[in-house]
Amino acid sequence: MSITTKLLGSKAVAALTSPHGVDRYLEMFNPMWVATEVRARVVDIKRENPNAEGSAPVATLTLQPTSTWRGHRAGQYVQVGVELPGSARRMTRCFSISSAASLPGERITLTIRANDEGQVSKFLVNEAQVGQMLHLSQAEGDFTIHESAATPTNNHLVFITGGSGITPAMSIARTLLRDGYDAKANRKVTFIHFARSEADQIFADELAAIAEADNHIDVHLRYGDQVFSEFELRRLVPDFKNTDTWACGPGGLIELVKDAYGEENARLRVEFFKPPAFSTGAAGGDVSFTRSGESAENTGATLLEQAEALGLKPEFGCRMGICFSCVKTKTDGTVRNVLTGEESSLPDEEVRICVSAPVGDCAVDL
Numbered sequence: 001m002s003i004t005t006k007l008l009g010s011k012a013v014a015a016l017t018s019p020h021g022v023d024r025y026l027e028m029f030n031p032m033w034v035a036t037e038v039r040a041r042v043v044d045i046k047r048e049n050p051n052a053e054g055s056a057p058v059a060t061l062t063l064q065p066t067s068t069w070r071g072h073r074a075g076q077y078v079q080v081g082v083e084l085p086g087s088a089r090r091m092t093r094c095f096s097i098s099s100a101a102s103l104p105g106e107r108i109t110l111t112i113r114a115n116d117e118g119q120v121s122k123f124l125v126n127e128a129q130v131g132q133m134l135h136l137s138q139a140e141g142d143f144t145i146h147e148s149a150a151t152p153t154n155n156h157l158v159f160i161t162g163g164s165g166i167t168p169a170m171s172i173a174r175t176l177l178r179d180g181y182d183a184k185a186n187r188k189v190t191f192i193h194f195a196r197s198e199a200d201q202i203f204a205d206e207l208a209a210i211a212e213a214d215n216h217i218d219v220h221l222r223y224g225d226q227v228f229s230e231f232e233l234r235r236l237v238p239d240f241k242n243t244d245t246w247a248c249g250p251g252g253l254i255e256l257v258k259d260a261y262g263e264e265n266a267r268l269r270v271e272f273f274k275p276p277a278f279s280t281g282a283a284g285g286d287v288s289f290t291r292s293g294e295s296a297e298n299t300g301a302t303l304l305e306q307a308e309a310l311g312l313k314p315e316f317g318c319r320m321g322i323c324f325s326c327v328k329t330k331t332d333g334t335v336r337n338v339l340t341g342e343e344s345s346l347p348d349e350e351v352r353i354c355v356s357a358p359v360g361d362c363a364v365d366l
Helices: 003-008 011-016 022-029 119-126 163-178 204-212 230-236 251-261 303-309
Strands: 038-047 058-065 077-083 090-096 108-113 133-136 156-162 188-195 217-223 244-248 268-271 286-289 294-297 327-337 349-352 356-364
Touching: 058 119, 058 133, 077 108, 077 119, 090 108, 090 119, 090 163, 108 119, 108 163, 156 163, 156 251, 163 188, 163 204, 163 217, 163 244, 188 204, 188 230, 204 217, 230 251, 244 251, 251 268, 286 303, 294 303, 303 356, 349 356
Parallel strands: 156 188, 156 244, 188 217, 244 268, 286 356
Antiparallel strands: 038 058, 038 133, 058 108, 077 090, 077 133, 286 294, 327 349, 327 356
């Protein structure tokens, strides 16, 4: 870390630039200049399934993060924030990192399917352009392995994925191959993937190359009505219940996998990506923004969203609970952190209103 970066990230500079924060001022000169936040510029966009019919388009975005990016472990995901055209709010969603493990400041890739109900995913796949700036969190998630070329073991690894759930598994496979996994003849990977059709297959050429190479990774692709079955898994991996397994994909697939392994099987790791679930009217009570004199029935959305719905314009930065630009004092009531589910009823408590949802009556100094 340079002396300049340390200075810009100091408490003294933060106090001088309050309430906006130093990154708001740096952004005016160059969006890639940051002290604490993480941003990234889109440097390439690749269409993954251009010939698929009746299926959502998929694209891989190559991102150049700012120097504040601390890198990621294979299998992790990142929160992505983007200002959509015509919207005054930044929307945030989680996406797996599909590239091999990265070091601080290194480029990464996100492989995204444009879900019908996903405003962010549809924008990133269909409308994002090279040069587009995105807001990122640091890498998160425990859907990772400790295997590496430097720590050889006799472990047999199994990946079971469906649709775009292949992305974290590909990050792991790419990392193993990059770091010399194929040189360890006593190790093996069984990779089972389910897709709607061959035309809809993500990473088709790369998977074919992996399958043909002598690298101890066995690839099994299943299409259409070929569904997961414990019988086939047992044929491919006879001792699967005692084998380290990573499964990621649609809920139906994951439920079948969990049934096969048993609910309490510690060798099975599963990954789900879901946006925070907000109540749409059953939260109860009223929310009061005391300084402005505004109040309304609690909808269960975050305090930031409810304030904006009343026409207020509180300061915010990342909308992901990372930058602390939106901290306000909750003078009364209970809030739930929508990222962790934790609740707090402390009086005169500073909360990040972008990730805090009121539970019942709540008052905020705003």
